[in-house]
Amino acid sequence: MRNKTLLAIVFLASMIPSGVLAQADVKLVFVKNKEIYVGSPLEPDLQARQITSDGIAKALPAWSKDGSRIAFIKGGNGQQQLGNLVVLRSDGEVLKSVQIRGEEDMAGGMRFVEALEWLGQERIAVSGSANPSLTETTIVDLAGGEGESGIFDDGPGADFSPDGKHFAYNTGSPHFTPESEREPALSVDHVSVFPKRGTRVRFVGARRWSPDSRKLAVIVEYPATERRSAVVWQIDGSIHETALPEGDFEDLFWADGDLMVASGRELLRIVGQQAVESDLTQGSLTPLQQVRAERKRLLDMVSDHGGRDADFWCEGCVLTALPRKVSAGGN
Amino acid sequence: MRKSFKGSLGIALLLALSGEGASAQICLNAPGKASCSSGITMTGPIVQPFLAVQQTCTVPGTWTSRAGAKVTVNPNLTGTFNAPYCSKPHSLTVTLQGDNKFRVRLIWPGGANCQSATINMTFSGDCNTAQGPYANDDGTSGTEVWTRSGTQISLSRESLMVITAKGTPSGGTFSYKLDKLTGTSTAGLKTTNATDNPNTLNLTNPENPSGNGAPLPGGLARVTATYTTKQNEKVSKQFKVPTFGLSCYYTASEVDWGTPPNECESTRIKGTVYSGTVKDPHGLAGTYCNAFIAQLRLQGSAFTRDNRMVQYDPKSNKIRVVTKITGADGSAVEAGRTIARDRTIIPKGGVRVAIDRVGGGLLANDVGNDIKGYRIDLYKGGGEDACANFNNIISVAACTPGNDKCPARNPQ
Numbered sequence: 001m002r003n004k005t006l007l008a009i010v011f012l013a014s015m016i017p018s019g020v021l022a023q024a025d026v027k028l029v030f031v032k033n034k035e036i037y038v039g040s041p042l043e044p045d046l047q048a049r050q051i052t053s054d055g056i057a058k059a060l061p062a063w064s065k066d067g068s069r070i071a072f073i074k075g076g077n078g079q080q081q082l083g084n085l086v087v088l089r090s091d092g093e094v095l096k097s098v099q100i101r102g103e104e105d106m107a108g109g110m111r112f113v114e115a116l117e118w119l120g121q122e123r124i125a126v127s128g129s130a131n132p133s134l135t136e137t138t139i140v141d142l143a144g145g146e147g148e149s150g151i152f153d154d155g156p157g158a159d160f161s162p163d164g165k166h167f168a169y170n171t172g173s174p175h176f177t178p179e180s181e182r183e184p185a186l187s188v189d190h191v192s193v194f195p196k197r198g199t200r201v202r203f204v205g206a207r208r209w210s211p212d213s214r215k216l217a218v219i220v221e222y223p224a225t226e227r228r229s230a231v232v233w234q235i236d237g238s239i240h241e242t243a244l245p246e247g248d249f250e251d252l253f254w255a256d257g258d259l260m261v262a263s264g265r266e267l268l269r270i271v272g273q274q275a276v277e278s279d280l281t282q283g284s285l286t287p288l289q290q291v292r293a294e295r296k297r298l299l300d301m302v303s304d305h306g307g308r309d310a311d312f313w314c315e316g317c318v319l320t321a322l323p324r325k326v327s328a329g330g331n
Numbered sequence: 332m333r334k335s336f337k338g339s340l341g342i343a344l345l346l347a348l349s350g351e352g353a354s355a356q357i358c359l360n361a362p363g364k365a366s367c368s369s370g371i372t373m374t375g376p377i378v379q380p381f382l383a384v385q386q387t388c389t390v391p392g393t394w395t396s397r398a399g400a401k402v403t404v405n406p407n408l409t410g411t412f413n414a415p416y417c418s419k420p421h422s423l424t425v426t427l428q429g430d431n432k433f434r435v436r437l438i439w440p441g442g443a444n445c446q447s448a449t450i451n452m453t454f455s456g457d458c459n460t461a462q463g464p465y466a467n468d469d470g471t472s473g474t475e476v477w478t479r480s481g482t483q484i485s486l487s488r489e490s491l492m493v494i495t496a497k498g499t500p501s502g503g504t505f506s507y508k509l510d511k512l513t514g515t516s517t518a519g520l521k522t523t524n525a526t527d528n529p530n531t532l533n534l535t536n537p538e539n540p541s542g543n544g545a546p547l548p549g550g551l552a553r554v555t556a557t558y559t560t561k562q563n564e565k566v567s568k569q570f571k572v573p574t575f576g577l578s579c580y581y582t583a584s585e586v587d588w589g590t591p592p593n594e595c596e597s598t599r600i601k602g603t604v605y606s607g608t609v610k611d612p613h614g615l616a617g618t619y620c621n622a623f624i625a626q627l628r629l630q631g632s633a634f635t636r637d638n639r640m641v642q643y644d645p646k647s648n649k650i651r652v653v654t655k656i657t658g659a660d661g662s663a664v665e666a667g668r669t670i671a672r673d674r675t676i677i678p679k680g681g682v683r684v685a686i687d688r689v690g691g692g693l694l695a696n697d698v699g700n701d702i703k704g705y706r707i708d709l710y711k712g713g714g715e716d717a718c719a720n721f722n723n724i725i726s727v728a729a730c731t732p733g734n735d736k737c738p739a740r741n742p743q
Contacts, residue, residue: 134630
């Protein structure tokens, strides 16, 4: 096993001692019986404290990046009304309430809100599907600045860089368009970046921003050969593509500055233009799988207490390895 | 199945239907024997013609045939046919043929005095008898009747949400158990008096737990119905019930975007604001609101004001008039019938789905990235109003044909 890969795995694995988060400052927020609760996932009974009490249905509470505020959706009927985006302090004081969209502006856009993501201290991305294949994201600026609507992804929604300044989405595959007429393409900040026009690819799995927000990675497959590549877009506009060996490589993550590509039990590290195989102990999970497993465990814990739509905040802990987009299906 | 006597031994029974109240005889033609001769005469009540009943009966259990054979059918629809006039039991396999019919293939293991046969059975109204023609492999034929025996429970499903359980012998009690197999928003049960026989079990739909009305997935549950006799003999039957979380989608419509030239709406898509009008956009003759054309290019298809279907081709960057819009499975979409679903739950092949509070005969011929697991998106046609007042409910459903993840309505 190469030293850097070992370092990456040890780095991430060290944040999940025995499957239980041991950090002192881990916060939990969830919805129960229409109200917002905060607590601690480290306590057996969650030490849950109710912080709202108006009886109006709420959904998708999400901690701000510094853990001081909570945003959530209030109201909404799943049809013409998306509801309001509300921001609270963790003691329940309402800081802001913004109508996401008027009923007159609904046509063609998201039908209901399915996910929330803080992009910075004052901007929140609100997303939901417009049809079975298309998701719209609207950026709400809490400071009253100009937000942005109409960021459409031919998939589960745009992916935002950790600094909140950039976003990526796929185009070229409208719903009901025959497969032969589709031209899937990756766009960053509304500029199509990959592939070149006329080249057919299929995007596989999720897009992943690097922690420094300077790179975006995605796996593509060429239908003609069924071979896959890891494609990396860099902030200077350059594209780097690395062919992958045969295998169902679908997962990506960044570890210690390196791009890691995972396929079930196989883990590769991208070094320059090459994908270098890393050893993985038989039967062990990749760090990404460990994070997902830990998050699921915490979500199940909240569900056992009658809660739903849970979000967790911790300072630099393993749960931040995945984008903190709070969605109805679990982050 | 029946004895086939070689040489001078022949057995023949004659079945004669001579009117209600008269006795009937079964004729078993031996090979080479064209008519009935001395031998076994079966008498009994005239077999009443089968009355078609809208219900679904189950085959597994123990039966007694008219000629006294003990029949055992296992839950996997194999079993044995043990006739007193055969030296060995037949093995059997059952093939279901619709809600109230099944075919039985009896395989004779070899040797003298019996043979293989095929029986085509139809259930009676109460599911406790079945009858139909049989054909021996030697070409002789007749009519067979089976009657259920032993402690048994039969389930029939009159509608998607109501199941009737019958237990024999009478005097026992019914109990039910529901296990969640996957998902949390699964069906519930509402039972009636446990000693009623027949007994009614009502399925209930879960509430959508979403706090903002967004659709959430359903799941799959298994129901176990148990009949316990006064002697404490128990027999159970199980069946699975899927629930799906619903939402509604529509294709763009020109009428939602105003009227050119002066009453066009505007829209913002991927950083660009589209307003005003555009003439002959992307090969589509005419003048249109720019916002409508932008939506058409985004969503891929739309209806014009005069009800033409138009489709955008990203490859050629052209818009063309089409006669139909096709779902991901390759067949035309139907407003109010087409559903987008996860193919790992409802596969390709023209599966029809019945969903409580929505309707039956829905056609699973579309998919979507967003539609995973026990989720369904119902296509309702063109324009925003198509989905007005649609509630994102979670409802019990059944598939035709069924599979392990989306079973058929028949609780078999």
